Each structure stands twice: as structure tokens, then as C-alpha cells.
Amino acid sequence: MLNMSFKAVIFDLDGTLLDTLQDLANSYNRVLKQMGFPTHPIDAYRYFVGDGARMCAARALPPENRNDATIEQCLQIFRADYGQYWNVYTKPYDGIPEMLTALSNTGLKMAILSNKPQEDTERCAKEYLSQWYFEAIFGQKTSAPKKPDPAPALEISRRLNVHPKETVFIGDTSIDIKTAKAAGMFPVGVLWGFRSRDELVKSGAKAIIESPDELKKFIFKYTT
Numbered sequence: 001m002l003n004m005s006f007k008a009v010i011f012d013l014d015g016t017l018l019d020t021l022q023d024l025a026n027s028y029n030r031v032l033k034q035m036g037f038p039t040h041p042i043d044a045y046r047y048f049v050g051d052g053a054r055m056c057a058a059r060a061l062p063p064e065n066r067n068d069a070t071i072e073q074c075l076q077i078f079r080a081d082y083g084q085y086w087n088v089y090t091k092p093y094d095g096i097p098e099m100l101t102a103l104s105n106t107g108l109k110m111a112i113l114s115n116k117p118q119e120d121t122e123r124c125a126k127e128y129l130s131q132w133y134f135e136a137i138f139g140q141k142t143s144a145p146k147k148p149d150p151a152p153a154l155e156i157s158r159r160l161n162v163h164p165k166e167t168v169f170i171g172d173t174s175i176d177i178k179t180a181k182a183a184g185m186f187p188v189g190v191l192w193g194f195r196s197r198d199e200l201v202k203s204g205a206k207a208i209i210e211s212p213d214e215l216k217k218f219i220f221k222y223t224t
Contacts, residue, residue: 004210006222008162009103010153010185012171013114013121013139017096018128022089026051027082028060031074036060046194050173051122052115052140079117086120092128095212099141100132101161102216106223109160110124112138113153115146115175135160147175150183157183168219174203 003169014020022042040048040060048059057074058066103110112134114121120199123141126198140146141155147153155163169180180187183205188207189200200208 003165005187006108006168006219007159007166008109008111008157008168008169009219010111010113010156011171012173012176012193013112013116013124014178015046015172016170016190017092017100018090018124019093020086020090020124021045021049021194023086024056024082026088027078027085030058030081031077032060032184034077035070035074037065049194050115050175052146053117055072063154082120086123087127090128092210098130099212099216100129103131106220108219108223109162109220110134111138111156111160113138113147113156113169113179115140139173148182150179153179153183153185157185168222170209170215172200175201177205177222187222188215188218 011017025040025042026047027044032039048056050111054075056069057078058071061070061116110132112125114122116124117138117140118141122137125134125137137158138152138161145151153169157167164184167185169176169183169185170188170190172190173175175194177187177189177200183194187205188209189205191197192210192211197208207218209218
């Protein structure tokens with residue numbers, strides 16, 4: 001039995017609350033095709049995403065074309081395309097609505113921290129998650145560092161008035177786990193998202209969760 005109690009939970013967005021992979025992959029592939037570059041299988045984007053839109057653009061481009069000008073061009077075209085086609089296939093993962101409702105009913109404070117651009121993060125949350133109250137919704141901002149820098153997570157902690165040690169941080173990639181550890185929060189990895197159990201274990205997740213229902217039960221066990 002862990003000697004702890006959670007008062008707040010911070011969720012990653014893509015690959016944790018929402019399945020956004022196909023819309024992201026389709027958008028980047030349309031951009032690559034427009035620019036005359038090879039496209040990628042959807043599963044390849046499981047490893048391209050996670051570090052923000054600019055890094056995903058760089059990873060999607062051929063290695064010999066990863067210069068600043070081409071990356072910026074790719075990113076600008078992507079923003080326009082994704083802005084139009086961001087919600088064709090995107091949806092909450094099965095069990096996420098029920099899990100969020102159950103956690104909301106406990107009075108647990110909830111927040112979102114994503115490396116998705118702030119505008120896109122807010123748009124996704126409004127479209128798919130508006131029936132639940134999140135006290136903070138943080139995406140990537142040019143004025144602030146992105147995960148795995150702990151600064152945004154710690155800012156959320158301050159806004160929620162909850163100590164980092166009383167906060168569980170939930171995500172599907174090593175970036176999320178590293179963020180949680182750097183912020184002094186409890187790192188939980190989930191397996192329904194974009195990355196593997198091995199990655200989550202190696203990055204230091206203290207719990208590995210296989211389903212939203214299991215996550216709900218885990219948090220309930222350590223919630224006062």
C-alpha cells in the first residue's frame with residue numbers, strides 16, 4: 001500500500017484522454033504530399049507526436065530536409081490543414097467519459113497539460129471534454145517551456161493550490177512520466193495511448209494502467 005493521498009490529477013491530452021492519432025497523421029500526410037515528400041503509416045506518428053507540433057513536423061520530414069525553413073513551411077501548412085480537419089476521427093477513448101464523471105464526483109481537482117498548441121488544446125477540450133470541469137487547461141505556449149520541463153505542471157499545481165506530492169500525473173509517453181518526476185508528482189503511465197509499456201517502465205512510471213476503469217479504481221484507492 002502506497003503511503004499517499006491524491007487531491008489533484010493532471011492529464012495529458014493526446015493519447016491519454018483523446019484518440020487524436022488518425023487526424024494528426026492524416027493532416028501531416030496531406031502536408032507532406034503537398035510539399036512533395038513521402039508520407040508515413042499512421043502508426044509511425046505514435047513516435048512523431050508528443051514533443052509539440054514543430055518537432056512532429058521535423059520528424060515527419062525526410063532527414064535531409066529538416067532545415068528551419070522547411071520545418072516552418074511544413075508547420076504553417078499543417079496548422080491550416082489541422083485547423084480544418086482536426087475532428088474527423090478524434091474522440092475520447094472508450095471508458096474515459098465514465099472515468100472522468102466518477103472522478104469529478106469525488107471533488108478531486110482536475111487539469112490538462114499538453115504539448116499540443118494552446119489553441120488546439122482548448123478547442124479539443126471544448127469539443128470533447130466540456131461536460132467535466134478542469135481547473136486548468138494548459139497547451140504549448142511560445143512564452144513557456146513545454147513538457148518535460150516541470151514548470152507548466154508546477155504552475156498548474158499552484159493554481160489548484162495542491163502540493164505536487166498530492167498530485168498524480170497521467171500520460172501515455174515517456175515525456176509525461178519525465179514531467180511528473182521532475183515536478184515531484186506521482187507518475188502514472190497508461191497503455192491505451194501512443195506508446196509501449198516498455199517505454200513507460202523505463203522512463204520511471206510508478207504505476208502502469210491498462211484501462212480507464214482500472215485508472216479510476218487506482219485513483220479512488222489513494223484519494224481522500
